[in-house]
Amino acid sequence: MNFLFVHQNFPGQFRHVAKALAEMPEHRVVGIGESANLKGRLSLHPRINVMGYQPKRGASPETHHYIRDFEGAVRRGQEVARVAFELRKKGFRPDLVISHPAWGESFFLPDIFPDARHIGYFEYFYRSSGGDIGFDPEFPSSFDDRLKVRIKNTTQLLSLDSADAGISPTLWQQSRYPKEFHSKIRVIHEGVDTNVVAPDENASIDIDGAHFIRGDRVITYVARNLEPCRGVHVFIRAIPLIQELCPDARIVIIGGDDVSYGRRPTAGTTYRSLYCDEVKDVADWSRVHFTGRLPYNRYLKILQLSSAHVYLTYPFVLSWSMLEAMAAGCVVIGSATPPVQEVITHAENGLLVDFFDREELARTVAGVVNNQSQHEQIRQSARQTILDRYDLHTKCLPELLRYLIG
Template sequence: MNFLFVHQNFPGQFPHVARALAGMPGNRVVAIAEEKNVVQRLPVHPNVVVKTYRQEKGSGRETHHYIRDFESAVRRGQTVARLAIEIRKSGFHPHVVVGHPAWGETLFLKDVFPNARHISYFEFFYRADGGDVGFDPEFPSVFDDRLRIRVKNTTQLLSLEAADAGISPTLWQQSRFPEEFHSKIRVIHEGVDTAFVRPDPDAAVELDGMTLKRCDKVVTFLSRNLEPYRGFHVFMRTLPLIQKACPEARIVIIGGDGVSYGRRLPEGQTYRAMYAAEAGDKVDWSKVHFTGRVPYNRYLSLLQVSSAHIYLTYPFVLSWSMIEAMSLGCALIASATPPVQEVVEQGENGILVDFFDRDGLAAAVADALDNPGAYEPMRQRARETAVERYDLRSKCLPEMLRYLSGEDDCGLYAVSG
């Protein structure tokens, strides 16, 4: 079969399935991606042919601010459609087109490949209530946001109509989409390679001239970018309380200074610098380690020595890192928000705290540091959850392959509740 993957940051959510399909005899796999995002990236598989495009123009200055994202999506969709036509002329006719519709790349692909089966990755549908918008009183929404968000979903709605089928990684993320489309969207997580992402009682990490091991009191916090959507501001304001309870603890903070979601700061400012300045001398910075973004293996090693791993998120997309932390057997302390509560059961495979409850968060961290033996069963159950529900090899990848290949006709179902 011929498969076409479309993602501006390929492989995005598709590395495992693209690699697996490319390794199967008789399959041809082509990907479309934005050139600047993949030009220096290692190939997913030697048999995956990546075609790139340049997107040099977004929305115009005079465009109404409600539809700037949509204009950019249309322009990107046009660019990708032109590249897809070239691919078609070269003789490649996909049986299956798999894409992430958020940036508009898939808008016109059904017109280019009308006989293909089109499957979209539906990650998140924005709503004015019940999700990220208006969740944090520090960043309140206004009535204009309700109107803007309704228009913001234009690209998604067009993609929902055009897709033959869809994928969403969690039940909660699927539930955010209009109910009339649920029958199109199968819940399949991308999966975690739990055989590789596993606990290591002998792990040791060199950090700022010292060696951290499992026997040390290490608190870890992780986000691709350190920003409020992932609770960075709450964590930073909890640091004085954590250090008061456990002055010997080492605090390891992994993540970049950009903004993946939410409001951007003025040029040159970062949330890390903002909240560090706010904390000032209330924090013993000699025991706080900002690593920035780190290579994957080092990230795993840092979590392997973690005594308490903190994961906070708005009601939004669930991070891969939380499932990976569970696969590593971390003592997980996470926000009691809907995407997390789908996976974490209080006291069973993690500890849940109110997103805004700094006292509760600090108390949970202190207890995990002071009573590590009591958390071993919870650590083990966290790993069991990752293996049973999210293992790449035994569960998620086989299910994804069946779904994309059309072998799993029962995959189109509605999930209630």
């Protein structure tokens, strides 16, 4: 069979399944991604042919602000269509097209490959309530924001209509989509490679000239970017009380200073600098380590030696990092928000706190750090949850392959 994967940041969520299909000699796999994101990236597999496209431009300044994203998606879809036409001219006819529809890349693929089965990765459907919008009173949504959301979903609604089937990684994320499409969307997570992401009693790492080993009192926090959607404001504001309650603990914060989700801070600043400035005179910064983004092996070592791992999120897309922290045997202190509650049961395989209550967060973190031996069962249960529900090799990848090829 011939497979075409389309993702602006290829392979994105398709890493494991595209590689698995490429390892089967009876299949041919092609990927399409944005050229700028593909540049310098190591090959996923020698049998995967990856083609790039270059978006010409986004929306014009004159475009109504509700539909600027949509115009940009249409333009992006046109560039992907040009690449798809070239593939067709060369004789490539996909049996399955698997795409992430959020950026408009798959708009015209059903017209170019009408005989293929088209499957969308439906990650998140925006709504004016019950999700990230309007959740945080520190960042209130306006009536204009709520109206704009209806247009924001246009790209996905068109893809839902044209797709033959879909995938969503969690039940809660699937539930955000209109009910009439639920039967079209199968819940299958990408999976966690628990052979790689596993506890390591000998884990150690050097950070900022300090040497850390498993057993040290280390509090960890991870986000792709340090932003309110992932609770960075709550966590940084909790640091002084955490340090008061855990005077010999170190805090390691992994993440970049860009913005992945939500509005950007004032020009010339970052959310990290904003919230650090708030507590700059009451926190001991010699015991806080901001690493920025890390190579995967270093990120994993930090999870493996974590005493307590903090994961906060708005009701939004569930991060891979939380599941990987559980697979590594961390005690996760997570926000009591729907995507987290789907995975973590309080006091069984993790601990849950109110997203906004930084005092509860600090005291819960201290309770774990200062009594590590009492939380060994939670560590074991956390990993077992991932083995039972999200393991790549025994659960998620086999289910996804069956869904794709039977």
